[in-house]
Each structure stands twice: as structure tokens, then as C-alpha cells.
Amino acid sequence: MFHKSNCIENPVKTTKKVNNLVVCSTPSQVAKALRILTTLMNKRYEYHQSHWGWDWINYNLRPIVVVFDEFAATMSEADKATANEINDYLKQIIFKARQMGGIYLLMASQRLTAEVLERNISSEFSTRIGMQNLDRISLNLAFPGCDLDEIPIVDNIPGHGLIYNDHFDTLIPQPFVAPDMSNIDVPSVFKHLFEENEKNSFETEDYWPW
Numbered sequence: 001m002f003h004k005s006n007c008i009e010n011p012v013k014t015t016k017k018v019n020n021l022v023v024c025s026t027p028s029q030v031a032k033a034l035r036i037l038t039t040l041m042n043k044r045y046e047y048h049q050s051h052w053g054w055d056w057i058n059y060n061l062r063p064i065v066v067v068f069d070e071f072a073a074t075m076s077e078a079d080k081a082t083a084n085e086i087n088d089y090l091k092q093i094i095f096k097a098r099q100m101g102g103i104y105l106l107m108a109s110q111r112l113t114a115e116v117l118e119r120n121i122s123s124e125f126s127t128r129i130g131m132q133n134l135d136r137i138s139l140n141l142a143f144p145g146c147d148l149d150e151i152p153i154v155d156n157i158p159g160h161g162l163i164y165n166d167h168f169d170t171l172i173p174q175p176f177v178a179p180d181m182s183n184i185d186v187p188s189v190f191k192h193l194f195e196e197n198e199k200n201s202f203e204t205e206d207y208w209p210w
Contacts, residue, residue, distance in 0.1 A: 027078030034089035036209050041101035043207040048100060056102030062202040064103045071109040075116040094124045112141040119144055131161035146171045
């Protein structure tokens with residue numbers, strides 16, 4: 001999980017495989033983790049070619065979820081070289097990871113602009129969510145290919161937003177109300193997930209970095 005924060009405390013102290021690369025707090029750490037992840041993805045393509053048409057599920061590879069919070073803030077903090085490196089690795093992961101990589105990216109940001117997120121990247125996300133009332137620039141990036149004048153207006157209160165998924169039969173995002181998750185003990189949830197992950201039958205990957 002890649003999460004930008006001023007204070008990072010590892011919620012899973014009992015899992016040996018968790019280390020400082022799992023949680024990142026600076027742009028350079030994010031770039032390094034994405035570089036390692038891109039290498040892992042390319043190794044999977046290199047080592048799993050024996051069955052035409054198979055994907056990561058057929059090969060029983062371990063799935064990976066990348067949580068990139070405060071994307072715009074991270075990119076604004078990064079120097080030009082680091083920002084370009086992050087963007088380059090994100091492009092590779094977004095465009096290549098679905099078939100063999102088994103890598104899923106969850107990206108969150110308070111406000112999106114074309115300067116921090118290219119339109120060709122945002123259009124690749126199969127599910128897009130905008131919370132409360134967004135300005136037209138953010139709406140255009142979150143829901144590309146959609147007539148902004150047709151987008152429904154939602155209540156500007158916490159939990160209310162718009163959602164779009166590639167399986168919808170329309171390009172127009174739909175209003176929804178998210179459940180209140182403020183009382184969920186997030187560290188306990190992740191501890192449970194990591195402990196469950198220790199008991200699995202995924203294929204052993206000698207090049208696995210974590």
C-alpha cells in the first residue's frame with residue numbers, strides 16, 4: 001500500500017514480510033516502490049508464457065492492490081525528475097498490469113488537474129468516483145468522454161457523490177451515497193488481511209520483492 005502521510009505507523013507488527021517499502025511517505029519512496037512493482041510485473045510476463053491467453057488468475061499469482069492517496073499533493077511535492085518517474089511507472093502499471101500483473105491501482109486526490117494527471121491515464125480507470133460537488137476541470141478528468149452538462153448534481157454533503165464503471169450502459173456517472181466508515185478500525189482490518197495472506201496457495205515467485 002502506498003500512502004502519503006506525515007506520520008506513518010505500521011499497523012501490522014506481526015507480519016514478517018511487511019517492511020518500509022510497503023508504506024511510502026515521500027515522492028522518492030513512492031517512485032522507488034513503483035519501480036520495484038513495475039519490475040515485478042515485467043518478471044511475471046517474462047516467467048509466465050507457457051499457456052496462450054492465460055492471465056494472472058490462471059497462473060494463481062498473488063494479487064496486488066496499490067493505494068495511492070493524495071496523488072496531486074505528492075506530485076506537487078516531487079521535483080520534476082521524480083514526478084516524471086512516478087508518472088512513467090504508473091503508465092506502465094495501468095496499461096500493462098491487468099492481464100498478467102494482477103496489480104490493481106486505487107488512486108485518490110482532493111483535486112485533479114491535467115498538470116498532475118494526464119487524461120489518457122485517467123481514462124484507463126475502470127471505476128471512477130467523485131465525492132460531493134467537483135469543479136468542471138476535475139469532473140472532466142474523472143469522467144472523460146462525458147458531456148459535463150449531463151452530469152447529475154449531487155448534494156454537497158459528506159458521503160454523496162458520483163460513480164462510473166465500465167460495465168454501466170451509459171457514459172454518465174450515477175449518483176450514490178457511500179456508507180459511513182468512520183468507525184471502522186482500519187489497522188485491525190489490515191492486520192487481518194495480512195494474517196490471512198500468510199495462509200495461501202499462491203504460486204511461489206522467486207523474484208517476489210516483499
